[in-house]
Amino acid sequence: MSDRSVVTRFAPSPTGRLHLGHAASAIRAHDFARARGGRFVVRIEDIDGTRSRPEFVDGIFEDLAWLGLRWDSLMVQSARLATYDAALEGLKARALVYPCFCTRAEIAASASAPQGAVGPAYPGICRGLSAAAIAARTGPCCWRLDMAKALTEVGAGVEALTWHDSTAGTVVADPLAQGDVVLARKDAPASYHLAVTLDDAAQGVTDVVRGVDLFAATHVHRVLQALLGLPVPAYHHHPLVVDSAGRRLAKRDGARALAEMRAAGEDGAALAARVRAGGG
Ligand code: GLU
Numbered sequence: 001m002s003d004r005s006v007v008t009r010f011a012p013s014p015t016g017r018l019h020l021g022h023a024a025s026a027i028r029a030h031d032f033a034r035a036r037g038g039r040f041v042v043r044i045e046d047i048d049g050t051r052s053r054p055e056f057v058d059g060i061f062e063d064l065a066w067l068g069l070r071w072d073s074l075m076v077q078s079a080r081l082a083t084y085d086a087a088l089e090g091l092k093a094r095a096l097v098y099p100c101f102c103t104r105a106e107i108a109a110s111a112s113a114p115q116g117a118v119g120p121a122y123p124g125i126c127r128g129l130s131a132a133a134i135a136a137r138t139g140p141c142c143w144r145l146d147m148a149k150a151l152t153e154v155g156a157g158v159e160a161l162t163w164h165d166s167t168a169g170t171v172v173a174d175p176l177a178q179g180d181v182v183l184a185r186k187d188a189p190a191s192y193h194l195a196v197t198l199d200d201a202a203q204g205v206t207d208v209v210r211g212v213d214l215f216a217a218t219h220v221h222r223v224l225q226a227l228l229g230l231p232v233p234a235y236h237h238h239p240l241v242v243d244s245a246g247r248r249l250a251k252r253d254g255a256r257a258l259a260e261m262r263a264a265g266e267d268g269a270a271l272a273a274r275v276r277a278g279g280g
Contacts (some may be wrong), residue, residue: 006038009202010064010071010082011196013045014056018063021211021241022251028238029195029209030069031276041203042071046078047188052258063258066268075203080230084190087198087228088143090185096150096227099134100126101140117161120181142191143184147175147223154226161222166236167212173222181220197221201230212237213248 008029033040046052064071068175078127091097099253102125110123122144129137154161163171183194196217200208208218215237225232249255262268 002030002037004037004039005206006033006036007041007206008033008038008209009041009043009200009203009205010069011043011045011199011210013048013051014053014060015048015051016056016251017059017259019249019251019257020257020275021255021273023063023067023258024241025209025211025238026064026069027067027272027275028236030071032207032209034238036157038206039072040069041073041075041205043075043199043203044077045191045195046076047081047084047190047193049078049188052078059259062262063268066258066262067272068269069272073203075199077190079198080195080199080202081189083198083202084184084195087194088190091145091183091227092143094153095146096126096153097143097145098180098184100144100180101137101139101141103127121177122181124180134227139246140186142182142186144180145183145220145223145262147178147180150223150227151175154223161226163222163232164234165215165218166234168215168237171218173219175219175223178216178220193217193220193224197224197228197230200233201225201228205233207236208233209236209238211240213240 010026010029012018012026017025030040032038042060044057044065046057088097100122102122106125107122110125126141126144127146151161161175162170163173165171181193182191185191200221218235218237222232224230242248243255251257258268261271
């Protein structure tokens with residue numbers, strides 16, 4: 001089977017060292033493309049300037065090379081801030097985003113906050129602020145997507161927004177459940193949602209291979225694709241690697257870093273072969 005147009009990506013955030021879960025995801029994305037004669041690209045998701053560190057970026061390249069994975073091109077989000085900003089300005093001009101001055105504590109304290117898939121959905125406190133009220137505020141703000149308005153704008157009736165998921169089949173997007181998500185953070189000119197949507201399109205990604213923990217985010221990405229006129233990739237949300245207690249691997253729970261295995265003289269190609277065979 002050969003489909004040269006297939007493009008997959010591995011998009012780690014350099015906020016820590018990669019572990020076996022990252023390796024498994026990278027191998028899946030890589031192999032999906034290579035099996036079809038397609039391309040595998042890497043993206044460093046470093047818009048979080050406070051948590052991203054250059055040594056973790058270096059570590060990502062070393063880990064991938066150690067696993068025997070070669071990538072065809074590289075994108076670095078911190079070099080694309082002007083692109084995210086331009087998209088945000090476009091959404092501002094269409095009045096689809098609004099500034100939000102709420103603190104995390106204020107949002108958490110709001111009794112009306114319904115539970116979204118990735119924490120409480122924003123209860124809409126700043127949605128109706130008048131221009132005068134906005135002008136009177138001086139503190140930092142983030143920018144939120146007015147989700148209901150966005151859906152009206154794309155003329156969808158939610159029914160029309162779907163994506164193909166290799167595990168879930170045809171999924172009807174339900175972005176309202178995610179609430180008015182942040183598109184530009186107080187401390188960064190973009191958010192994960194905005195950057196990832198623009199970048200998957202810019203890198204020509206046809207198939208997004210990533211963990212099932214990001215399934216809910218796809219509802220949001222689907223709306224952004226419709227608003228920004230971007231192509232819709234197919235999605236492959238894979239199960240997460242879990243530890244012996246059944247918990248997903250996480251650095252804070254002491255998941256062993258690939259760098260540590262490398263330093264201990266383990267063979268990366270052999271590890272990759274074990275991952276492909278379904279073990280770790
Ligand atoms: N950067 C994200 C992470 O490391 C992954 C983004 C994605 O695959 O969409 O969790």
